[in-house]
Amino acid sequence: MLKKINKDICYIVAEIGGNFINFNQAKMLIDAAVVCNVNAVKLQTFKAETHISREAMFDMENTGTVSQLELLKYYAIDEGLHKEVVSYAKEKKLEWFSTPSHESDVELLERLGVSAYKIGSDDAVNIPFLKFIAKIGKPIILATGMCTMQEVKESVGAILEEGNHAISILHAVTSYPTHPEHVNLLAMVSLMNEFPRFDVGYSDHTIGTTACICAAAMGARMVEKHFTYDKKAEGPDHMLSADPVEMREIVDAIREFEIMRGSGIKMPAGCEKKTRINNRKSIVTTRAMKMNEIIKKEDMAIKRPGYGIQPKYLEQLVGRKVNRDLNDDEVIFWGDLS
Secondary structure, eight states, X not given: OOOOOOTTSOEEEEEOTTSOSSHHHHHHHHHHXXXXXXXXXXXXXXXXXXXXXXXXXXXXXXXXXXXXXXXXXXXXXXXXXXXXXXXXXXXXXOEEEEEEOSHHHHHHHHHTTOOXXXXXXXXXXXXXXXXXHHTTOSOEXXXXXXXXXXXXXXXXXXXXXXXXXOEEEEEEOOOSSBOHHHHOTHHHHHHHHHOTTSEEEEEEOBSSSHHHHHHHHTTOSEEEEEBOSOTTSSSTTGGGSBOHHHHHHHHHHHHHHHHHHOXXXXXXXXXXXXXXXXXXXXXXXXXXXXXXXXXXXXXXXXXXXXXXXXXXXXXXXXXXXXXXXXXXXXXXXXXXXX
């Protein structure tokens, strides 16, 4: 079951849908995802004929100009393979969910016990479909590629109208691959500001690891990245997918950031306890002084360590008497003064 997203932990999803056509390939991806310590794998559940008309074409960098129907027929997986993949993910204790494209896909996923639904950017404004899924009552992860803010508001509103409040919203750019100048991670921040009651994250289509790591550092509660066993494998999504080395880099960097992020309270770190004493500065003598001598400004300097009187009190010491003999270059304490 898809766990509630922890507000302190970025939920990391390896998108394996579209990168396998048989169980051995899927098994390889799931095994690698487990090693990479991702939170979940995501599938794509569709039949080309219920998803795409004969007129639809791809014209993207990763596909060239090609019939969508013919290309995606090859990558559609049947119910039997779904069952094998889901069973293996469960065996590996790895959470899973999927992106359906038609009501019949939703029915299949319900039979398999799916715990959440990802809405692809292509269906982000498909209000009838959103309402159909929303009525089921399971968490919905809404990708918003190609959307204006107004369109996102309308789609979220449609889901809410059906009484479903378990919504996560992902900033995405539907371009394969997405180049750095188009990523626009600040749009994710705009979504956070517009929808403060919902988790907001990022679905990535760039080449490399930078965008996912930056998104997490900017507050993404979920990061989704296509995942492959071989970036040179045949298929349109492999080139923009993370391989196991890159996915582990993403996971490790995000987890390290979460440690580094801290509490937000500006205060000395525990490890600064000694350096706060040793590396700060105090008021020290510039010459040996006898008991009852009056301190002049030239009798004092500011030097390390920091366990004596703080430099901000320098002027207050002028004219005070010392109550014991002091050596040259000795730290002055309040107890040394009359």
